[in-house]
Amino acid sequence: MACHNAEDNNISRKSDIKRILLMGNPNVGKSVVFSRLTGVHVIASNYPGTTVGYTSGFMKLGEKEAEVVDVPGTYTLEPTSEAEEIALKMLNSGDLVINVVDATNLERNLNLTLQLLEKGTPMIVALNMWDDVGHRGIHIDVGRLEELLGVPVIPTVAITGQGIKELVESVSRASSPHLPPSGHDERWVKIGNIIDQVQQVTHRHHTWLEHLEDASVRPLTGSLIALAVLAGTFLVVRFIGEGLIGYVFDPLFENLWTPVISILSSLLGGSGFLHSTLIGSIVNGEVNYVESFGLLTTGLYVPVAMVLPYIVSFYLMLGLLEDIGYLPRLAILMDTVMHRLGLHGYAIIPTLLGLGCNVPAVLATRILESKRERFIAATLISIAVPCAALQAMVFGLVGERGGQYVAMVYGTLFVVWIILGFILNRLVKGFSPELLIEIPPYRLPLWQTVLQKLWMRARGFLREAVPIILAAVLVINILYTLGVFDAIANFTAPVITGLLGLPKEAVVALVIGFLRKDVAIGMLAPLALTAEQLVVGSVVLAMFFPCMATFVVLLRELGIFGLLKAAGIMVTVALLVGGLLNLIL
Amino acid sequence: MSDKKLVTLRQMQSGQSGKVIQVQGGMGLANRLSALGVRPGKKITKVSSMLMRGPVTIQSGNTRMAIGFGMANKIIVEIEES
Numbered sequence: 061m062a063c064h065n066a067e068d069n070n071i072s073r074k075s076d077i078k079r080i081l082l083m084g085n086p087n088v089g090k091s092v093v094f095s096r097l098t099g100v101h102v103i104a105s106n107y108p109g110t111t112v113g114y115t116s117g118f119m120k121l122g123e124k125e126a127e128v129v130d131v132p133g134t135y136t137l138e139p140t141s142e143a144e145e146i147a148l149k150m151l152n153s154g155d156l157v158i159n160v161v162d163a164t165n166l167e168r169n170l171n172l173t174l175q176l177l178e179k180g181t182p183m184i185v186a187l188n189m190w191d192d193v194g195h196r197g198i199h200i201d202v203g204r205l206e207e208l209l210g211v212p213v214i215p216t217v218a219i220t221g222q223g224i225k226e227l228v229e230s231v232s233r234a235s236s237p238h239l240p241p242s243g244h245d246e247r248w249v250k251i252g253n254i255i256d257q258v259q260q261v262t263h264r265h266h267t268w269l270e271h272l273e274d275a276s277v278r279p280l281t282g283s284l285i286a287l288a289v290l291a292g293t294f295l296v297v298r299f300i301g302e303g304l305i306g307y308v309f310d311p312l313f314e315n316l317w318t319p320v321i322s323i324l325s326s327l328l329g330g331s332g333f334l335h336s337t338l339i340g341s342i343v344n345g346e347v348n349y350v351e352s353f354g355l356l357t358t359g360l361y362v363p364v365a366m367v368l369p370y371i372v373s374f375y376l377m378l379g380l381l382e383d384i385g386y387l388p389r390l391a392i393l394m395d396t397v398m399h400r401l402g403l404h405g406y407a408i409i410p411t412l413l414g415l416g417c418n419v420p421a422v423l424a425t426r427i428l429e430s431k432r433e434r435f436i437a438a439t440l441i442s443i444a445v446p447c448a449a450l451q452a453m454v455f456g457l458v459g460e461r462g463g464q465y466v467a468m469v470y471g472t473l474f475v476v477w478i479i480l481g482f483i484l485n486r487l488v489k490g491f492s493p494e495l496l497i498e499i500p501p502y503r504l505p506l507w508q509t510v511l512q513k514l515w516m517r518a519r520g521f522l523r524e525a526v527p528i529i530l531a532a533v534l535v536i537n538i539l540y541t542l543g544v545f546d547a548i549a550n551f552t553a554p555v556i557t558g559l560l561g562l563p564k565e566a567v568v569a570l571v572i573g574f575l576r577k578d579v580a581i582g583m584l585a586p587l588a589l590t591a592e593q594l595v596v597g598s599v600v601l602a603m604f605f606p607c608m609a610t611f612v613v614l615l616r617e618l619g620i621f622g623l624l625k626a627a628g629i630m631v632t633v634a635l636l637v638g639g640l641l642n643l644i645l
Numbered sequence: 646m647s648d649k650k651l652v653t654l655r656q657m658q659s660g661q662s663g664k665v666i667q668v669q670g671g672m673g674l675a676n677r678l679s680a681l682g683v684r685p686g687k688k689i690t691k692v693s694s695m696l697m698r699g700p701v702t703i704q705s706g707n708t709r710m711a712i713g714f715g716m717a718n719k720i721i722v723e724i725e726e727s
Contacts (some may be wrong), residue, residue: 135677135680135681136676136680138676164707165682165706165707165708167682167706168680168681168682168706168708171680196707198707244676244679248679248684273709274692274693277692277693277695277702277711278659278693279693279694279695279696279699282693282695388711391711392695392699392700392702392711393695395695395699395700395711395713396695396696396697396698396699404713405700405711493713494700494712494713494714494715494716495700495711495712495713496677496678496681496710496711496712496713496716497710497711498681498708498709498710499702499709499710499711501707501709
C-alpha cells in the first residue's frame with residue numbers, strides 16, 4: 061500500500077513538470093543529453109558555443125509529455141553577457157533543471173551548480189563525461205556529492221547513452237535544497253569544501269592526445285599542423301566529392317534516368333511549354349543535364365549529382381574536425397590575423413561553417429561578443445565565403461576549363477575577405493574584444509555520431525534546397541516564356557556588359573542567385589562564356605547578394621539597418637571587384 | 646635555493662607554473678576569468694604563446710584556455726625561481 065502511494069506521488073509530481081531546462085557550462089554535452097532525452101537530433105560538436113539559439117523537444121514522463129529545452133551554455137548566472145541574461149530569464153520559466161556537469165572539470169562546473177541551487181528550482185545533476193574521469197586520474201565520490209548538494213547526482217556518458225535511463229528515473233526525486241544566496245568569494249569557499257570531500261586526483265602522465273594538444277597550440281608545430289589539417293581536408297573533400305560524382309551519381313543518372321527522360325521527351329513531342337518546363341531545351345540533339353534547364357533534368361541533376369556529393373564530403377570532414385575538437389586551436393593560431401580584420405580568432409568558426417552554408421554561419425556569429433564583430437563577421441561571410449553548393453558548381457563548371465580558373469575564383473574571394481575585413485575594421489565604430497575561450501580536449505570521434513550529424517546536414521540540404529531549386533527552375537521557365545528576362549536584360553545591359561563584360565543575359569543568373577546560388581551558377585553554362593567570363597560571373601555571383609535564406613537570417617541577426625548596410629557593401633564590392641577582374645583578365 | 650617572484654602571465658615561460666595573485670583591470674575580466682576557474686590562489690601552467698602579440702594558452706586544473714595578449718598582461722602570477 062505504501063509502495064502504491066509512493067508511486068501515486070511520483071506520477072502526480074511528474075505531471076506537474078511541463079518544462080525541463082538543460083543547463084550547464086559550455087561544451088559539457090547538453091545537446092547530446094538533449095538528443096538522448098527527446099530523440100530530436102541537434103548539431104553537437106566538441107567546442108564551446110555550438111548551441112547559439114535554443115532548441116526544444118518533448119520527452120515522455122510517466123503518462124504525460126514534458127518540454128525539454130537545450131539552453132545555450134553559461135559559466136555563471138551573474139548576468140555578464142547576453143547569453144547569461146537569456147539563461148537567467150529562461151530559468152524562471154522552467155519547472156525542473158537538469159544541470160549537466162563535466163565530471164572532469166567538477167570544481168569549475170560546481171560554480172554554476174551552486175548558483176542554480178540558490179535559485180530554488182527543483183534540480184537533478186547529470187555528471188556527464190563519466191567515462192573520461194577514470195583515465196584522467198580523477199576519483200569522484202558520487203554518493204557524498206549527492207549528500208552535499210542535496211539533489212540527485214547521476215553519472216552519465218551521454219554520447220553512448222549510459223546513465224540516461226537512470227537520469228529520467230531520477231526526475232521524480234528532483235529536489236531543491238534552497239541554498240541561501242551567497243557572495244562570489246563565499247561560493248568558491250563552499251566549492252573548495254565540496255571538492256575536498258568528494259574528489260581525489262592522482263598524478264598521471266600525458267597521453268599522446270595531450271601531447272598533440274600541446275603541439276597544436278605552439279607557434280611552429282601548431283602552424284604546421286594547421287597547414288596539414290587544412291590541406292588534408294581540402295584534398296579529402298575533393299577526392300570524396302569527385303569520387304561520388306564520377307562513380308556514383310553520374311553513372312546513376314546516365315544509366316537509369318537518361319532512358320526515362322528520352323522516353324518522356326518523345327512522349328511530349330520534343331517541344332512545347334510542358335516539354336521545356338519538364339525536360340528543357342535539347343542541346344545538340346540530346347538532353348544536357350546542366351544546360352537543358354528542365355525540372356526533371358537540371359532541376360534534379362544540380363542538387364543531387366553536382367551539389368550533394370560535395371555537401372556530403374564537406375560536412376563529413378567538418379564534422380570530424382568539430383568532434384575531434386580541432387576548431388578552437390585554429391582560432392588561437394588565427395587570432396593575430398583575425399584581429400586585423402576587426403575580429404578575434406573565434407570568428408574562424410562561423411567562417412568555416414560558411415564554407416558549408418552561410419545560414420548556420422551567420423547564426424554562429426552569435427558566439428562573438430560585440431555587435432561590431434557580429435556585423436563584420438556576418439558581412440564578410442555573406443560576401444567572401446562561398447557556400448558548398450556554390451563551390452560545387454564552381455568546381456563542376458569552372459573546373460572544366462582548368463584548375464587555374466578555379467584558383468582565380470578562390471584567390472579573388474580570399475583577397476576580398478582580407479581587404480574588406482581590413483577596411484571594415486577601420487570604418488566600423490567600436491572595438492573588438494580579445495580572445496578568451498576554453499579549449500576542449502581532443503576526443504576521438506565516434507563514427508555513429510559523425511555519420512548521424514552528416515545525415516542530418518545532408519537531409520537538411522535535400523529538404524531545403526531541392527524544393528527551392530525546383531521552384532527556381534520553374535520560375536525561370538515561366539519568365540522566359542513571358543519574355544520578362546529580355547526586358548530585364550536590356551535594362552541592365554550597361555552594367556552587365558559594359559562593366560562586367562558578360563553577355564546581357566547573365567543578369568538572369570544574378571536575379572536567380574537570390575533564390576539559390578547553385579542554380580544561378582548553372583545558368584551561366586548555356587551562355588557560351590569564355591573561361592575568363594566564367595570567373596567574373598562566378599565571383600560576382602558569390603559576392604553580389606546572399607541567397608534568400610541567408611538574407612532572412614541576416615535581417616534577424618543584424619536588424620534592418622545592419623542588413624541594409626551589409627547589402628550596400630555587397631553590391632558595391634561585387635560590382636567593383638567584378639569590374640576590376642574584367643579589366644585584368 | 647628558490648626565490649618567489651611576481652610576473653605577468655605574458656612574461657611567464659612556456660611550461661612554467663605559478664600561482665595567480667591578482668587580476669588587474671575591471672571586475673568584468675576578473676569575473677569572466679574566475680568563471681573559467683582562474684582566480685587568485687589557483688595554480689596555472691602556461692602551455693604556449695603565439696607570436697606577434699598572439700594569445701596565451703594556459704592550463705588550470707583540467708581546463709585549458711586561450712587568453713588574449715592584453716588580458717595576459719593583466720594577470721599577475723607568482724613563480725618560483727631556482
